[in-house]
Amino acid sequence: xxKKKLEPYSVLEKGKKVSFGxxxxxxxxxxxxxxxxxxxxARNVLYVDGLKHNLLSISQMCxxxxxxxxxxxxxxxxxxxxxxxxxxxRRTLNNLYIFEEGQQQCYLSKDDEHWLWHRxxxxxxxxxxxxxxxxxxxxxxLDIKIPDNTICKSCQFGKxxxxxxxxxxxxxxxxxxxxxxxxxxxxxxxxxxxxxxxILFIDDFSGMVWLGLMKxxxxxxxxxxxxxxxxxxxxDHKIKCLRSDRGGEFTSNEFx
Numbered sequence: 656x657x658k659k660k661l662e663p664y665s666v667l668e669k670g671k672k673v674s675f676g677x678x679x680x681x682x683x684x685x686x687x688x689x690x691x692x693x694x695x696x697a698r699n700v701l702y703v704d705g706l707k708h709n710l711l712s713i714s715q716m717c718x719x720x721x722x723x724x725x726x727x728x729x730x731x732x733x734x735x736x737x738x739x740x741x742x743x744x745r746r747t748l749n750n751l752y753i754f755e756e757g758q759q760q761c762y763l764s765k766d767d768e769h770w771l772w773h774r775x776x777x778x779x780x781x782x783x784x785x786x787x788x789x790x791x792x793x794x795x796x797l798d799i800k801i802p803d804n805t806i807c808k809s810c811q812f813g814k815x816x817x818x819x820x821x822x823x824x825x826x827x828x829x830x831x832x833x834x835x836x837x838x839x840x841x842x843x844x845x846x847x848x849x850x851x852x853x854i855l856f857i858d859d860f861s862g863m864v865w866l867g868l869m870k871x872x873x874x875x876x877x878x879x880x881x882x883x884x885x886x887x888x889x890x891d892h893k894i895k896c897l898r899s900d901r902g903g904e905f906t907s908n909e910f911x
Contacts, residue, residue, distance in 0.1 A: 834897050
């Protein structure tokens with residue numbers, strides 16, 4: 656970054672260095688704030704004497720609430736809160752990704768850092784952030800102002816609750832008034848007698864469950880007759896309604 660573009664600019668202590676990809680250390684001369692676009696600034700920009708290109712840190716961009724997507728022909732920076740594309744870059748012949756001047760924005764850092772600290776502090780309310788600023792409870796926390804619009808999309812989603820399920824209709828008022836049934840199988844492992852299916856009968860009123868093993872699905876009606884005789888004899892009530900998924904084993908002529 657050109658030194659004169661960093662305002663305000665401050666000189667750093669001697670000895671601080673930054674290393675590039677080839678592990679070559681370079682002395683950091685100072686740091687400052689660079690104006691990228693209107694109302695958009697990059698803070699804590701390091702000034703390295705002799706560096707010919709301005710570099711943006713992908714990790715810092717991601718820390719500012721954006722995501723960077725690289726493709727074969729270019730890259731895109733999107734805002735995680737709104738999903739909007741804030742800047743696009745192109746890939747050069749030297750396999751570098753560059754952002755052209757005059758594009759929309761670059762969210763390396765923004766003037767309104769209140770949203771950044773809101774996310775850093777686990778989406779803490781702005782009133783509590785202001786209290787933390789007042790009592791200096793967080794090291795390095797800036798003097799955060801409460802924004803005009805304090806609605807956070809992620810907070811809204813997090814506070815949503817599932818509506819209650821509607822009350823079950825048509826429940827039974829006495830035993831065997833409504834019986835649920837279904838067939839399950841075939842299973843890989845058969846029973847010692849060779850059954851690979853089972854049929855369930857569940858009384859809606861009492862929750863009583865009766866299970867019958869079957870070698871074939873066409874035994875469903877015989878199992879139903881056995882259950883009907885047993886249940887009606889024990890409970891002294893008649894089966895009024897049998898509810899199924901209308902599978903083939905329950906729509907045969909025998910059941911009707």
